[in-house]
Amino acid sequence: MDTTDTRPTTDIDIDTVVIGAGQAGLATGYHLQRRGIPFVILDAATRVGDNWRRQWDSLRLYSPAHVDGLPGLPFPAPRWTFPGKDAVGDYLETYTRTFALPVRLETRVQALDADGEGYVVTTDRGRFTCRNVVVCTGTFGRTGSVPEIAAGLDPAILQLHSSEYRRPSQINDGPVLVVGASHSGTDIAYELAELHPTILAGRDCGEIPPRLGSPVFRVVFPVLLFAWRHVLTRRTPMGRREMDHVRHHGGPMLRVKRRDLLARGVERTTSRVEEVRDGRPVVDGTPREVSTVVWATGFRQVFDWIRLPILGDDGWPREMRGVVADAPGLFFCGLSFQYAFSSMILPGVGRDAAYVADRVAERSRRLGKATPSLPTAA
Template sequence: MELDTVVVGGGQAGLALGHHLRRAGVPFAILDAYARVGDAWRQRWDSLTLFTPRRFSALPGLPFPGDPDGHPGKDEVADYLATYAAHFDLPVRLGCRVTSVRPGTAGGFTVDTSTGTLRARRVVVAAGAFHTPWVPEVSDRLAPGVTQLHSSAYRNPEQLPGPVVAVVGGGNTGVQIAAELADHGRRVVLAAPAIGPVLPQRWLGRDIFWWFSRLGTMRLSAESRLGGRIAAQNPIIGTDVTGLLRRVDRVGRVVDVEGDALLLADGGRRRVDAVVWATGFRPRYPWLEVPVLDPSGAPVQREGVTDWPGLYFLGLPWQRTRGSAVLGWVGRDAEVLAARLAEDRRLPAPASAVAA
């Protein structure tokens, strides 16, 4: 089957793009490996709540239901995405896992999936940036009796046995999970050599994202001086870090393990019953058989456009601005890309890089 545009990924980026492609009259299909729209959100930890209030959490054309100043939980987000896809009757093919995207012999792309093979003139990779959980190699040497999991597999404190739990990582995810574990009476070791600047959820009676919206923070480019500083600092939003540090044992960098103990850069050691590795993700596109990835596996692109004709990305952090990977702002990037695709469709098809 031949399509004009295939969008890989049916999360917020793919759905926002679908909305704008439909408005622009561009034929497309969205391929998503999950059984339901929004399942990627449903699989996150039970108490996860967005930083952004509902008024700043909507995709183009459909307000987020509920108190506009309240903050939705992860299941609310999942249900909203499913409602969005149904409301605009977007052509999402669920249970359709992409196994290969490669240049077509006559131009365009061949897209192999778990449900068959497609041909497409253009492909937009909207599969997000958080693919492969990363944990340090030392984790392999922890004693078998120590329960350990990556933050992507964390759901609630009941998963973790024993009174002493280490959380390794000082980003937003790490401090949120550490706070929840401390709230449930665990003795938390927070291994966080650096914690970014802390921003309150509310300031001068307004949500911090109200200020971000008014000040243009979410429209900052990573290439701007201020945008570059924000990107490098990774601020903590909404967590009372000062209060948290009074309730946990904060330590520095983990350099090794020995049995059931974490060995620290300062020579200290902490015995633990469980570890949550809040150590982030690495990009991984094993199915993308087009030479647009750097040695680390990250896409080489500028504002979503690659050097390979017809191949684009959407929803990457700082792809165009601070808001590029944020639910309530990804629609702006989607609109720009949809306009480009619509204009490209009116032009003669570019010669295949293979044919060239």
């Protein structure tokens, strides 16, 4: 049975509202379902998995398929392959159907307000009153961050944020500047350098040395995954340092290595692009003639629709493992470094979701009998 529902919504009372039908929201739904908590998952998309399908065409996962499955359903791909973005979107859709998760699509959340011991979630299809809210918008709930100097570039220069980049055919003829050298920036620069003179500017975020899928990678990956799950956590000094680096400066290069950029002729500079002169971006003190700038400069958190004082000075929610102490009943899942480095990759989502679902269940039991479940769509 397909339980995704795009019918008009009136005011509804439900125990828990999950916002976002990506991997974090679906994994949270899976665990809530098994704990007997009535819930609904809201998403603005027209189809489950569309946030993945909208990524650039050549994007593939950085972790092998055998660890990419969400709780209860292995990823349907050979063990040491790296699924593409469309395969991930299709898997999320299958996951929703397999476990009959109550997803309401084409339902955009506009505001979240406190209401006594619970909350009111206002959408473009009506209001949901609930005891608990789990915000699972993650990366896709953020806005692409572009520096202020972008406004000073010549209008003839095409500008794209990395979230808008799809394929090389989008790019103007001529040289390209990619700003930001985390894994997305390096992947895009490497792809574009096959057809365009390409400059990659930005601090070196480090790299994972083994080639993905290589024999060496197959040997060391279990060690890496253990470290990402159990060593680089918010409870260790090393993990807290890495959390600050990843959240504010980007993660290390994964698929593309420094030697790949060099071999393809990418001009690499670790200086920042902080000036525009005569409509041209200044790189290493020199205005550069480029036809396109791709801003792989990350995202900024946009939670202004959450009308509660739960954000820190850096714009991130004040939470620990997704639990917001300042707002009982409000939780997050899918945040970068929510608990560990692994939180930002598929192998880490299930553990985070299970922890949050346990806290939701504890609160619902403490408050008494849960609200009945929503009817599912036929």
